[in-house]
Amino acid sequence: MTAAIRCKGLWKSYRARPEMPHARRWALRGIDLEVPRGRALGVIGPGGSGKTTLLSALLGAARPDRGMVAIDGRPASLLELGAGFQGHLSGRENVYLYGAAIGMTIAEVRSRMDRIAEFAEMEGSLDRPLRKYSAGMIARLRFAVILHSHADILFIDEVLTVGDARFQHKCHAALRDFKAKGGTLVLVSHDLAEIEELCDEAVCLDYGRVIDSGPAREVVTRYRGRIAGRGPRGIDVRISLLVPTRGRAELARRFLESVLARSDRPELVEVVLYVDEDDIKSHSLSLEGLDVRTIIGPRVSMGEYNSACFERSRGEIVILGNDDVVIQTRGWDRKLRELHAAMHDGVYLAYPNDLFKGRQLSAFPILSRRTCETLGEPFPRAYRGAFIDYHLLDIFKRLERRGHPRIVYLEDVVFEHMHYRTGKGDFDAVYGQRSRFGDDDTFIRLRNERSAAASRLLASIQGSPKEGSSSLRGDLLHTTLLDPELPGAWRLRLFLWFLARRGARRVL
């Protein structure tokens, strides 16, 4: 049997800091691998252990510092969600374009179009523009193109977790079929069951080295033991989703269904809903198999809604959600638990990919209960509708400035925000009634509270008594551009943002 993929002594580093060219972070430290034709290799390991870098280096997308890679065959890869697809073009056009990008001719794409559409289960919707597709549809289409290309070596990174369980089964079946025909597969996944099911061998990476290798089942079993050994915190923690909802029972139900459908352990997930007294239709929201607690109360501010939900919640991990969200990532809860376990002191602000603001903003903040308690009032009641996300991000930016970067963006955990501005939802009364600029002044006014909160978090990380927070005049300039506790880029961003909002407030 010949090797389809071989690498020897692979070292790869990145610049640790752009301004210091000699400080390098080694992502791969001497990797040797061999994958025979027709076999599947699983790559597992904790986040940041070098899995994605290994894939990029094997593909030729990242050039190793040392070592050699030899690929014998026609590779194709699924590295990022929606990669290479253009929103303004139709699904069909994207198939042509993507097919051509990965080395198919137009004639080949044309002759396989029907099979691609059939596999992706979107025969009827291929001519709609791609931006109208859901994340799951795009992932399906992309997978279908790859599968029907000439590739005989596939590199897949974490993307099979998007889509429903049935389609995932279909993908697994297709991959087994691909392998049976002599195709070679390298799969990076956090889903250990998937690795066990699809892969023959597996390697476990940590800190850029192969720390374990062998038959997939054995490697996975040993890895599970290793995770469990981290202590009880990582495994069974409960997650609470805090979701105020008003007048949108259908959306809220869709959200609940996505929570249930995509959770690995729904019994460890609870949803705390806040429903207005007069919103009778939403009073009876519930879903069999999911712990939904409903608070019925008067109409109050967003901060009060969130605080009320928080008080009723029991989870160790607390997420501020919205009713117009659809959770798209299978096993999202496991990923959060893994993250929670990895952050030993429990101080972090994580946020999922909402496919709208993305990395830009922590639209759906994820906090540990401990962080919430340290913050005192994690979701200040003074906020009527907005800026709680900015408020939390600002506190953690202060922490970052003091040497503790604890902001974690979870790109591969998709909480798709069906906001009307993304074109995925309707503009309804809930958006219309919102006061657009009502919270700007609150945000500026609460600057000293944020400074104090950051100091408390710092004390909690260092285990030392609280050290100085500062008190500044509460105007726009002093709370943004001139605030020495904030990183420069964040100061500028806040300043410009608020300035623009002030202008807009005057005009509108």
Next chain:
Amino acid sequence: MIERNARQTLEFLYLLARMELKARYKGRLLGYLTAVGLTFGVAFVFWIAFKVIMNLDMPNYSVFLVAGIFPWAWFNLSVVSATRSFVAHAPLVKEMGFAHAILPLSNVVQEMLHFLLSLPLVLAWIVFPGDSPPSVHWIWQIPLLVGLQLAFVYPLALGAALANAYLRDIEYWIGVFFVLLFFATPMVYPISRVPAPLADWFELNPVHALMECWRASLIEGRFDAPHAAYAAAFAAVCGVLVYALYRRFAPRVGEVV
């Protein structure tokens, strides 16, 4: 890395260009007229500003504007959109390997096709007032100038895409740079109106040479050989330079985007 032959490269280029144009024209005659009309609209704004408000004394000013602004738009828009091409298609760049040089080329080709499709209306605009009769020399001059401009623009587009992959802020500055270049070429007043010492410097601008070639050909049916030679020389030097830079920096583009 995906290997591809010349045919696949051409096909990919064709697909990218066709789909972008289709999206721009929305597949309709009206969409095409709107896209062409936008450039005429820009020319109209400058006509108002310089002819009506500033009272620029120049016969056939609208013809002068239109003959320059369409080749300029091809040049300007393709370099600006190419600047973002690596960053905007980062995942594709990672998967395509060396073939990613096609991406900025597709921006240049798209704008070229748009230019060629606008050309009938541009020529009609020039011929219609009656001062510049249609020229038989267009038959060889226009293809030659299209080839020249393609060779001129592509290295710049590729260089801009490469630079922006490494230094992200280029994409913000390039817009400002093009406004400066627009007035330094100059596009909205003839170089004869530029004060003497400055005009000599303007003459060194290779974009000026290229635009002079277009105006000479479209308005007078004349081939401006000195300016064409200067632009061609610039394109050659630029091509060699960008090729060397590309060889040096391209392998890491997939990592930095």
